[in-house]
Amino acid sequence: MQSPSRRAFLVGRRADRSPWEAFLARLRRAAQGQVYDFSTPAGSARLVPGHMQDVYQARALCHEYGVTLALDSIPSPALLDDAPVLWVEPGSAMARYERLGADDPRWFVQPGCLVGELESAGLPQFRDQPPHLTVAAWLADRRSCDWDRGQTAASGLVHAMVLLADGTQANLGAFGVDNRKPLDNLRVQAMIPRLFELNASALAAAPADADALWDARYRLDALSPAQESTLNLSHLLLGHGGELGWVEWLVFDERQGIPAERPYESRYGHRAGSGAAASSTDQAVRALFDPDGLFPSQGQQFGHFYGVDA
Template sequence: MSTSRRAFLFGRKLPDSGWQRFCQRLARTCQGLLRVAEDGDVADLAPLRAQDVRHALALCAEHGVQLALADASASLPILPTLRVDPSNLNDLAPLQGAPGFWRAGPGCTLETLAAAGCTQFQVEAGADRPVQTLAAWLSGPAPAVLCPTGHGLASGVAAVDVLLADGSAITLGPFGAQDRQPLRGATLQALVPALFELSSSEDAARCLAAPHWPWAGRLDALQPVHGGVNLAHLLLGQGGALAWVESVLVTAMPAAPQAPARPVAAAGDMAAIDGAGARLADAVKQRFDPLGRFPALPLRLSDPY
């Protein structure tokens, strides 16, 4: 039966492209506001439930669509793209049995977190800037400034529940002999050893020498200055390019530590560090998202010196 006759008999126009089929299925599956651009394969989704993003990512994988965090600092995504705004996923609740810890949704605002006592998210009085979500903060350059190299602990991020590119829902948090949580799932069991291998490379050694880690994919999380290894700190400044953040366990932290004083690097040394950082960023992206389900990593988030 021809498309025109089928549409006449059933009283509706059938989608005539993979993008249109994707958007129709997304509208049927997910709750929340969906806006589809009239020109170009770009849509914006403001989901009402965490499971809506899981459904959306599955559809993205099936239809070859990238899923991007709205207002993230990742490189411009390639088309077609679904931009997801987490603003409705803004729950904040104290963690039972753990005073001072809060479970926050990706859409929780920095102002809300600061009001709960997490002063590291305090917005300067009179600051003229839009309300920022926790997911956007995690994806942007702020953690690079707040947390010098090896000091991911200063972020107050204790653990992160994330959705990986292959659809796996995992928790990234404390790791090591003192941690009782095993690595669950084949994806995580393969990912973590690969990241530790990268963190012991010559490129990583160059980056660890910089006062600030400006590149996305913070392998310095695996060689912390204080405390144990925390896999959640890998995502500080990730640009929305490594995983989708479903929730974050946060706690209040004191003033951020000062970056260690280092002599001014020669131009050649800085170029070498930049090159090492770029290679590491690409390698981390490949380990987390080999199929490019999320946008490309931003190579630099801030000046390492």
């Protein structure tokens, strides 16, 4: 019988795996879906989950190995080629959508559902949007979610379940005297007072002639809705660029949806007057949602593509 030492001498020692190779090997063992390695110098791969459990596993491994978890297929994505990144694309296994009841105007929607399917189902906020976009990509895209300040209720979004960077699942929905459900989550409970403080600071720093515009990266104006609208924490995710969390599922109300009509460039037209304040606020919001930097710090290259200082 050949000894282990002689066998190792004959076949050579196995080279130690790099952290990226170890990450991919563990992801492939854990995931039900497909994993594709792009073989880039820094490390880049795509995961198409077979189940939400794949995303949970990916989040934990990305956190352990220092890999960025990025939403795939958003318009104008940042390159993210300087550090290891896992692009996660919600596919057909996460594409269910259905009414909550026979006569209910609300729709349960998974992140891989296509925008064209939702428009065909009768949800007006998806009119004239790229039909091939997943609803997760639509929600992340700042152009698609570019409603005027305080008008985020026009998105028709009424609830979102979000996986945060630390593995917490946050229930984000209507918030007020009659609905305190978000306070059931200790992580969200700790975030809410600080978010209101940041919104007050952002409003105070806004240019006097920008009443209809919201020029910050994240929609803190959701905390100051128009008088006829209900404050809804899920609206913080509109146009978030894939930078605040991973959306597990959404609920839309077909009665509330109105397409966003303002050209994407115009929402950032006032950055020359309030860019520093907006940038500082953006960084603070991101730090509340993702203090460890699991998600991209810039998911979209909107500044590069639209000639605006990002």
